[in-house]
Amino acid sequence: MNDPAGAPALSEIAIKPLKHVNGAAHRWVAFIVMVAFFALAPTFIYPVFLMKVMCFALFACAFNLLLGYVGLLSFGHAMFLGIAGYAAAYVAKEGLNIEAIRLGTIHIPLNIALPPFTPELAILTGVLAAAILGYVAGLLAIRRQGIYFAMITLALAQMVYFFCLQAPFTGGEDGIQAVPRGKLFGVIDLSDVKAMYATVFVIFIGGFLVIFRIIHSPFGQVMKAIRENEPRATSLGYDTDRYKLIAFVLSATLAGLAGATNALVFQLAALNAVHWTMSGEVVLMTLVGGLGTVFGPVVGVLAVLGMENYLAQLGAWVTIVQGAIFVICVLTFRRGIVGELARWIKKPL
Amino acid sequence: MTDDYVLETRELTKEFKGFVAVNKVNLKVRRGTIHALIGPNGAGKTTCFNLLTQFLPPTRGRIFYKAKEITGSKPSAIARMGLVRSFQISAVFPHLSVLENVRLALQRKRGGSFDFWRSERILNALDDRARELIASVGLSEFEQTIAVELPYGRKRALEIATTLALDPEVMLLDEPTAGMTHEDVGRISALIRRVAQNRTVLMVEHNLSVVADLCDHITVLARGEILAEGDYATVSRNPEVVQAYMGKGYA
Numbered sequence: 001m002n003d004p005a006g007a008p009a010l011s012e013i014a015i016k017p018l019k020h021v022n023g024a025a026h027r028w029v030a031f032i033v034m035v036a037f038f039a040l041a042p043t044f045i046y047p048v049f050l051m052k053v054m055c056f057a058l059f060a061c062a063f064n065l066l067l068g069y070v071g072l073l074s075f076g077h078a079m080f081l082g083i084a085g086y087a088a089a090y091v092a093k094e095g096l097n098i099e100a101i102r103l104g105t106i107h108i109p110l111n112i113a114l115p116p117f118t119p120e121l122a123i124l125t126g127v128l129a130a131a132i133l134g135y136v137a138g139l140l141a142i143r144r145q146g147i148y149f150a151m152i153t154l155a156l157a158q159m160v161y162f163f164c165l166q167a168p169f170t171g172g173e174d175g176i177q178a179v180p181r182g183k184l185f186g187v188i189d190l191s192d193v194k195a196m197y198a199t200v201f202v203i204f205i206g207g208f209l210v211i212f213r214i215i216h217s218p219f220g221q222v223m224k225a226i227r228e229n230e231p232r233a234t235s236l237g238y239d240t241d242r243y244k245l246i247a248f249v250l251s252a253t254l255a256g257l258a259g260a261t262n263a264l265v266f267q268l269a270a271l272n273a274v275h276w277t278m279s280g281e282v283v284l285m286t287l288v289g290g291l292g293t294v295f296g297p298v299v300g301v302l303a304v305l306g307m308e309n310y311l312a313q314l315g316a317w318v319t320i321v322q323g324a325i326f327v328i329c330v331l332t333f334r335r336g337i338v339g340e341l342a343r344w345i346k347k348p349l
Numbered sequence: 350m351t352d353d354y355v356l357e358t359r360e361l362t363k364e365f366k367g368f369v370a371v372n373k374v375n376l377k378v379r380r381g382t383i384h385a386l387i388g389p390n391g392a393g394k395t396t397c398f399n400l401l402t403q404f405l406p407p408t409r410g411r412i413f414y415k416a417k418e419i420t421g422s423k424p425s426a427i428a429r430m431g432l433v434r435s436f437q438i439s440a441v442f443p444h445l446s447v448l449e450n451v452r453l454a455l456q457r458k459r460g461g462s463f464d465f466w467r468s469e470r471i472l473n474a475l476d477d478r479a480r481e482l483i484a485s486v487g488l489s490e491f492e493q494t495i496a497v498e499l500p501y502g503r504k505r506a507l508e509i510a511t512t513l514a515l516d517p518e519v520m521l522l523d524e525p526t527a528g529m530t531h532e533d534v535g536r537i538s539a540l541i542r543r544v545a546q547n548r549t550v551l552m553v554e555h556n557l558s559v560v561a562d563l564c565d566h567i568t569v570l571a572r573g574e575i576l577a578e579g580d581y582a583t584v585s586r587n588p589e590v591v592q593a594y595m596g597k598g599y600a
């Protein structure tokens with residue numbers, strides 16, 4: 001199966017279950033361990049760090065939905081994380097004030113004047129922005145294969161980056177700062193760390209379960225077929241472009257959920273979230289954790305961010321150490337942490 | 350009566366950067382027959398399959414399926430009309446189980462599978478039918494095996510089971526017995542004969558004893574053009590055919 005001339009196929013790196021397993025008891029165990037960890041960890045780990053982990057874990061899971069299960073390498077996923085963050089931060093801080101839309105000579109008066117959004121509506125706005133951007137980017141990228149797909153997503157993400165740098169409402173280099181967390185449903189004050197933590201926890205677990213369901217749905221089955229052998233899926237009568245587009249939009253939307261939540265946690269929407277290095281980092285985190293595994297991205301994020309956090313005193317060396325670990329990962333256990341674990345227990349995780 | 354012909358091409362031509370791989374081919378496949386497409390390597394057989402199923406757009410010419418023009422349709426739409434192809438290199442979903450492979454074909458007949466919010470458990474309703482198909486190609490004991498681990502001949506059997514799951518009117522098989530052991534060849538050709546009872550089969554095949562044994566009608570292709578047509582006796586007596594095969598050092 002190895003193509004000696006090129007890199008291993010994506011499906012090669014992804015987990016290969018040895019047997020088809022119907023009972024999923026071990027997955028429930030893994031899920032409960034994960035839930036318990038994030039429920040109990042704030043007693044001994046800095047909660048803000050954990051909230052960052054959960055936001056990025058959701059981001060990586062959304063990315064993995066595309067790369068690990070459809071076989072599409074998007075190298076611009078930061079655009080969804082970032083745009084959702086900006087949209088959520090903006091409406092949470094400023095509300096929405098649009099007097100009119102001018103399209104050439106057409107003038108549509110709107111007179112929208114909304115006060116700052118509550119957090120759930122701000123997040124919804126961010127998610128919506130990511131979904132729309134996902135649809136547009138997907139339409140442009142989906143017809144291309146392999147490296148061309150990655151290049152187009154990267155190019156689009158760069159355009160979004162410059163848009164965020166230049167647009168009047170994104171705050172340029174400063175970003176949107178001091179975003180109020182506000183009151184959830186107008187009731188629960190999120191400036192309380194415990195309330196904010198609980199909210200992020202629910203969003204993360206909810207998003208994780210949605211992704212789990214997508215993977216294990218009739219649609220998910222077709223996604224895997226496309227990853228495994230797209231021409232064959234086509235020859236069975238599946239219009240693969242449509243499936244890929246829907247998967248792309250779902251992935252972008254969930255990445256947006258992560259980005260919007262992240263902006264509220266840090267009360268900040270800034271350029272680093274739309275920068276191409278962010279797109280690279282999510283690839284790294286997913287590969288380290290285990291591409292095409294359900295839990296891999298979560299573990300990968302924990303490993304990478306943990307490393308960043310505890311190696312912070314090394315300064316610029318963090319990047320180098322990270323790079324070295326990435327190389328070691330790819331060379332020695334290319335299925336990632338969870339991928340190797342799953343292989344060891346001979347069950348998909 | 351064009352209705353006798355389930356598949357028909359007119360002046361079908363494919364050029365790759367000036368190189369003519371398929372040249373003005375007028376192919377007529379009669380309904381309910383097993384039709385062989387033979388010819389030396391590089392004759393354009395696989396390209397023909399790619400054109401018929403619109404995996405490649407023809408440079409010129411038209412394709413008719415059940416008297417309806419399908420030139421320019423999407424390949425997935427053509428498959429849904431009942432014209433289903435296999436591939437020269439084995440086409441399975443390597444890291445899915447045998448059962449899942451076949452089920453994916455059955456799943457397609459539900460219509461679109463865009464329901465990402467439903468549990469895949471609803472697909473279990475297809476398992477019985479999938480098992481029947483798997484049994485019909487002799488793969489019952491491999492039902493839970495991951496396709497990549499099957500021996501080559503079994504992979505081809507799985508491919509046929511998956512194609513059959515769509516209950517196609519026309520099956521296009523590209524070298525179904527290539528690279529197989531002797532027993533596998535016997536098993537696969539028996540299988541093809543059986544499944545061809547209520548459908549049309551167009552197959553590329555190098556094994557001439559399989560062709561002689563199975564096929565009602567033969568089209569010989571050489572350098573992209575039709576060289577000869579007819580039943581096995583007619584075609585094998587044609588001096589040009591013998592020449593084309595010997596000249597290429599055909600084994």
Ligand SMILES: Nc1ncnc2c1ncn2[C@@H]1O[C@H](COP(=O)(O)OP(=O)(O)O)[C@@H](O)[C@H]1O
Nearest residue numbers: 365369370388389390391392393394395396397
């Ligand atoms: N995608 C392609 N691009 C360029 N040339 C091709 C392509 N596909 C096939 N060919 C050429 O067309 C000719 C016919 O190929 P093919 O249809 O695969 O032959 P066969 O299946 O009869 O062995 C060959 O010379 C091959 O090199």
Ligand SMILES: [Mg+2]
Nearest residue numbers: 394395396437
């Ligand atoms: Mg060929």
